[in-house]
Amino acid sequence: MCLGIPGQIVEIRDTVRQLGLVDVAGVRREVNLACVVGDDHRIADCIGDWVLVHVGFAMSRIDEEEARATLKILEDIGEVQESLAAMRAGDEAMQTNGTGGAS
């Protein structure tokens, strides 16, 4: 939850909601870009950027080398797998209908 995970912005999805598609360790997910855009870096400039993603929000632009080094340590401590599992759980939660109990 707190460590975040590096990913690369591959597509802008929604300029009003400031959403982009980010490739995180091979998995693509919609991510909010509000905290990495500003007057000097518009949302259209974000494609190709490496960012540190925390719970679905890009919080910092990083360079590619930093992204790779960070991914390495996150892999070592099991956080990459944990983040990807959390993303899958989130996808499932959004697709579930009705009052699911134990599932």
Added chain:
Amino acid sequence: MKYVDEFRDPAKARALIGEINVQVARIETCKSRPLAIMEVCGGHTHAIFKYGIEQMLPDAVELVHGPGCPVCVLPMGRVDDCVALAETPGVIFTTFGDAMRVPGSKKSLMQAKADGADIRMVYSPLDALAIARSNPDKEVIFFGLGFETTMPSTALTILQAEAEGIRNFSLFCNHITIIPTMEAICSSPDLKLDGFLGPGHVSMVIGEAPYRFIAERYKRPLVISGFEPLDVLHSIAMVLKQIAEGRAEIENQYSRIVPKNGNEQAQAAISRVFELREFFEWRGLGSIDHSGVRIRDAYAHYDAERKFAVPALKIADPAACQCGDVLKGLLKPQDCKVFGRACTPETPLGALMVSSEGACAAYYQYGDLDREPVGEDA
């Protein structure tokens, strides 16, 4: 030094350990007692255990594992509140997976889900908002948890809900804030700390300035640190260098991620949506003034505490559990009476055993149990 070979750059790791030893030799006080450096952030705790960083340090340096794991400091009463909200008819309760197994006084969220409550693990508060969008006949509550790192994400989610006019969404706000907590640690009479490793990603949001009081008022060095083992070693060396030179300053080892002024967009979102609470209850540490935030009146309709009946009972931690002393650095995890016996990652009694960022779970997983006692080199 068997661990060093696992480092990305073993030669650099050896050089940093050499530097640490050089600084330690310059410091008079550590000839009579070990220097205590607290890593505030649970992410650092996890990295320190994984890479065996404590074992690489001279006996004159001790690491104290701080309270920077939001799941670990969540009081039992708040878990009970989550369960009560989740069991309210018509509610879909959404949470980060980390919180599912934290024990409440009667049950955890995991058990409440097994009992039939609609509890869903999400990756992002935006997932929770999407669930609200597609379930207009349900009330969707998001369990907001974490320090300043995750606070902007919940703030921006509420602003998004407001922009879209979504009204069946609310936040059970348990966000906590690092500065008052560090203030409480610094002013506590039973704590003897010589310096701090500052959190990386919290600092990425808040910047360097909020820590200044630690240097100015409490005369302790703080170095904002990255998470790579080389970052941690480098930051420890920087703290020791300050001590050796009689300095107490805020330094930033992680400037490649942490801008001096933090992230201004994130800060703006936080201050639009949240305000400080008078106090907030922490597991093991008790009540700390101004250490939590709540939703401002302007967004009251997104506040689950105002929208629903929340029991808000104060529940004491289990008597056998010594999480509080471990959190304050007074007790090593393996010296707790229930560590590894009644309390394991599979059946945690205390929250420090639940999260991989908790000191007890880290000790359990990576086993620091063979370490010789300080002063007995064999």
